[in-house]
Amino acid sequence: MILKIGVIGTGAIGQDHTRRINRVLAGARVTALNDVNRANAETCQRDHAPEARIFDDAHALIKDADVDAILVCSWGQTHEDYVLAAIAAGKPCFCEKPLATTAEGAKRIVEAEQAAGRRLVQVGFMRRYDPGYVALKKAVAGVTGAPLMVHAAHRNPRVGENYLTPMAIHDTLIHEIDVLRWLLDDDYVSARVFFPRKSPRAHENLRDPQVVVLETAGGVVIDVEVFVNCHYGYDIQCEIVGEDGIARLPEPMGIQTRSGAVLGQPILMDWKDRFIDSYDYELADFLKAAAQGTAAGPTAWDGYVAAVTADACVAAQDAAGEAVAIDLPARPALYA
């Protein structure tokens, strides 16, 4: 059986996922497209899905009999509405991060999915599918012993003028928030944020860099440097310090050179290249589960926890280094 997919939001990632489903992965076809900017849907249809129908109304796409599962790839503030509609239609739904732009919104999705009685939502936290992070998780289970500390960094070469200080949390740190919690299998209890001297490359309305310190229920202390004007590359670092040893996220593959008395290795500049394979793996996982009428991978609960944690980190940005508590309700049985 070929799974029929409807894609809502056909900008950068929506087009790339459509290409992935129709040209890279097996078992599914994109049969329906929607975008508030119809020209984007037409471009996506022309380039990646000539047989797909374009819908002017996303809700009509969700309900359409020729659509078995939904991809939500529109702007963040629209996700909640579409994910809730997919759940109401009983259709598996892959939602790009964020699940919702508020913790309350994410909670409404968690509640709707619980009421539906089965997993229908996968959140696009693709780093869990990155072979480097998967190997790191194995090392935590086998080599490092119980984790004590994590040192991480998320560095981008530069950001635009519209990137403001809270976006360092909601758009950038959000990936560490999810993947570190998954690596440690632990929940956060508090967040602190420290601002070193500001980089002269950061624009007027952005405090950059910043260091976020998260503490987990198990007592692990995590420091994440977020530096979005580092200039030199897109660089993701992660080191777990455990009772018995240390494990580091591998560097992306690159040719090592010896020349002019320098031992060199290139550093990526574009975030799209860093986790390129993990996008394939996450969608393959979604399609496999969706064919069974359910969802796999990062859950709506993970999306909710990420939203609560991000809100605490943003509050901590204004708390002058004081800890902000991260309070979570008990994990519902559906997500055990």
Ligand code: NAD
């Ligand atoms: P984009 O601006 O390139 O595309 C978004 C598209 O959604 C646009 O074509 C826009 O017209 C359309 N859209 C906006 N509102 C809509 C609505 N109400 N209904 C239907 N279509 C609507 O943005 P993007 O870079 O593709 O990002 C889209 C989402 O994917 C964001 O939530 C972003 O955070 C997420 N994203 C995740 C990753 C990742 O690494 N997991 C990477 C890139 C983007």
